[in-house]
Amino acid sequence: MNSPLAALFWRELRIARSIGGGGAMGVVFFLILVSLTPFAIGPDLNLLSRIGPAILWIAALLATLLGLDRLFQGDADDGSLDLFMMSSTPMELVVLVKCAAHWTLTALPLIAAAPLLGLTLGMEPASLAGVAASLFAGTPALTLLGAIGAALTAGLRRGGLLMAVLILPLTTPILIFGVASAAAASGGTVPFHTPFLILCGLSLMAIAGAPFAAAAALRAREA
Amino acid sequence: MPQHQSRQPDPLNLKGILAQCLRVERGGRAIIRDIGFELGAGEALLVLGRNGAGKSTLLRALAGLLPLRGGEIRLDGSAVGTPLAELAHYVGHSDGLKAALTALENLAFWSRMLSQAPDGALSPQAALQKVGLARVGDFPVAYLSAGQKRRVALARLFVAPRPIWLLDEPATALDVGSQEVFAQSMAAHRASGGFIIAATHAPLGLVDAKELRLDVAKPTQGMESAA
Numbered sequence: 135m136n137s138p139l140a141a142l143f144w145r146e147l148r149i150a151r152s153i154g155g156g157g158a159m160g161v162v163f164f165l166i167l168v169s170l171t172p173f174a175i176g177p178d179l180n181l182l183s184r185i186g187p188a189i190l191w192i193a194a195l196l197a198t199l200l201g202l203d204r205l206f207q208g209d210a211d212d213g214s215l216d217l218f219m220m221s222s223t224p225m226e227l228v229v230l231v232k233c234a235a236h237w238t239l240t241a242l243p244l245i246a247a248a249p250l251l252g253l254t255l256g257m258e259p260a261s262l263a264g265v266a267a268s269l270f271a272g273t274p275a276l277t278l279l280g281a282i283g284a285a286l287t288a289g290l291r292r293g294g295l296l297m298a299v300l301i302l303p304l305t306t307p308i309l310i311f312g313v314a315s316a317a318a319a320s321g322g323t324v325p326f327h328t329p330f331l332i333l334c335g336l337s338l339m340a341i342a343g344a345p346f347a348a349a350a351a352l353r354a355r356e357a
Numbered sequence: 358m359p360q361h362q363s364r365q366p367d368p369l370n371l372k373g374i375l376a377q378c379l380r381v382e383r384g385g386r387a388i389i390r391d392i393g394f395e396l397g398a399g400e401a402l403l404v405l406g407r408n409g410a411g412k413s414t415l416l417r418a419l420a421g422l423l424p425l426r427g428g429e430i431r432l433d434g435s436a437v438g439t440p441l442a443e444l445a446h447y448v449g450h451s452d453g454l455k456a457a458l459t460a461l462e463n464l465a466f467w468s469r470m471l472s473q474a475p476d477g478a479l480s481p482q483a484a485l486q487k488v489g490l491a492r493v494g495d496f497p498v499a500y501l502s503a504g505q506k507r508r509v510a511l512a513r514l515f516v517a518p519r520p521i522w523l524l525d526e527p528a529t530a531l532d533v534g535s536q537e538v539f540a541q542s543m544a545a546h547r548a549s550g551g552f553i554i555a556a557t558h559a560p561l562g563l564v565d566a567k568e569l570r571l572d573v574a575k576p577t578q579g580m581e582s583a584a
Contacts, residue, residue, distance in 0.1 A: 141469040145458070152457035213451030216422050220442045221470050356383075356423055 138223045139231045146235035149208075160240035161247055164197035168251045179256040186255035187316035190248050190265050191272075191309055198240055198273055199301065202280035203287065203294035205236060206352060210288045215352065225349035230341070233274075233281050241273035257320075264319020264326065268333060272312040275337040278344035279304050285351035308336055371444060371520040373397050373433035374552060380427030381411070381418040388414045393428070394569050401543070401553040401563045406571035412556035413449070415571070416523045419554065420447040436520070443473070445521035450529075452510035456499035460485060460509045463498060468516035477518040484512040489538065504530040511539060514546075522546060524555040536562065 171189050172182060209215040218228050248269055249262040257265070283301035287293025314329035374396045381389040388411040394402055404412045417423045419430070421442030430441055454463045464481035472478050479487065485494045488508040498506060507530050514522060522543070528536050540562030543553055555561055 138470045141466050145455070145462075145466045148462070149455055149457050208455075211451070212455065213449055213453040214455070216417075216420070216447060216449060216451075217453050217467065217471065219422055220420055220445065220447060222443045222473060223470065356417075 138221065139227060142223075142228065142231050143235050146232055147239065150235070150239045158243070160197040160201050161243040163200050164193050164244050165247065165251065167193040167196065169254065172255065183256040183258065183261070186252055186257040187261060187265050187268075188313050189255060190252060191269070191313050191316065194241075194244055194248065194269055194273065195276060195302075195305060195309060197244055198276045199280050199298055201240055202236065202277065202284050203297045205232060205281055205284040206288040207284070207293065210355070215288070215355075219353070225352060226345040229281055229285070229345040229348045229352070233277050233345075236281075237274055237277045241269070241277060245269045245273065261316065261320035264316040267319070268312045268315040268330065271315075271330060271333045271337055272308050273337075275308045275333075275340040276305060278337075278340040278348075279308075281348045282344050282351065285348035285355075288352060289355045308333065311336065371398070371432060371434040371436045371550075371552070374441075374521070375431040375433070376419075376428065377431075378428035379415070379418065379425060379430075381414050381423055382426045383414060383423070387426070389418065389571075391428075392569070392571070394567065396552050396554070396567070398550040398552070399547045401547060401555065401566040402569055403561070403563065403566045404554065404556040404569050404571060406556075410571040412571060413525050416447070416525050416554065416556055417449070420445055420523050422447070441521065444519055445523050446471075446514050446517070446519045447523045447525075448510055448514070448527050449525045452506045453513070454498045454506060454509055457497060459495050459497055460490060460501065460512075461494040463509060464512055464516050467513050470517075471513070471519070472517035473519070479515040481512075481516055484515040485509070487515055487538075487542070488512045489535065502530075504532055504535065507531055508535055511542075514542070520550070521552045521554065524553065524557075524561075526557055526559075527555060528557065528559050528561060 168189060175182060206215060209218065219225060245266055249266050252262045252265055280297070280301050283297035286300065287297045290296065311329045311333040314324065315326060315333055318324045318326045318329055376395070377393045379389055379392045380387060392415065396402055404415060406412050414423065418425055419441060421440060432441060432444070436444055453467070454460075458466070461481050464484055468478060468481060482491065482494065485491050488511055490505060490508055490512070493501060493505065498509065501509065511527065528539065531539065543561070543563060547553060553563065555563065
């Protein structure tokens, strides 16, 4: 990784960890959402352990998208985005590095927390591992799809909701194959690797394609 | 200093800028029509005009932040293949600083992000010294005053040497002393063969600057047409 991108990565981490940066917001939101669900459903352990992967995945989806609307908004507000455009680093790489930093800060803690929260839902060990693995493979796609929405709404004052409306329908395949591979890990008719490899494919597609879409959206922001 | 040397020819070697028949639109309306100018090394251009005449629009288009709908910009020198945006610094209405980071961290980041040739660049400390803010380098930018923030933004010009300075009201919020220091910096930049294109209402202390007036022959244009 060349030096401007490393500098950008560390800057993103430092900003998110500072006061008001919102770095830990996603994982706290995830925690609250998952621990609220048993109260709504009731103390039926069989039911909880069966729908556990789905609960964890929906919570992860919402938690990942929660902070994403700010991905480019802050830089658009203070003029940093203009300067990124003028650097010799391609905007696509800037988008990719910003997504990587966001993923490190939001998704990684979430992946670490998911098995622990799965325990409170009465999930089996195989299923816990399946959820963690499927989140690890699927969250990059969520972050990068969200980045397209964040780039499209970067110029708008209240773009957060619009971004969620734009992006949530597009996350359907990731949710389907994420939950499917988590469920397949604890038995079932489908072998684990079938949905898991499709999930990996979705993430790789997002990594390859989304930076171009997001960078194009950022360039067209003012024209 | 980072060893980031992306191009073989010296990016600072720029001999002239020729802009012809520029046309820039915003929201489907032409804000800039048939504007042209020619600058040689060490020359400055003052873009003048009333509010809404398109001064900021012109500077943003030159910085590559708005697309040109017509006309062309030709560069002369060994930097011909490089887009003008990568040869230029842009100091606009917003300072490009992160409030949570210190002034030094902000400058160190922009020096790594924007610099093309490590030679000739000031260290973030030296650049802050130059704008008279050496003492507040460790402060988060959030605690600085508007004028101090602007001075940190101007210090960016020194940490990553680029031949063209695009300045949009650069003296906003600067006190008299800082304005003089900045005028000296601009003179030094021109003496070393740099270019300055500035949009301003206040005198910047640029001697022998060319002038480009934008508000003549635009009677139909509304006040609200440009930011």
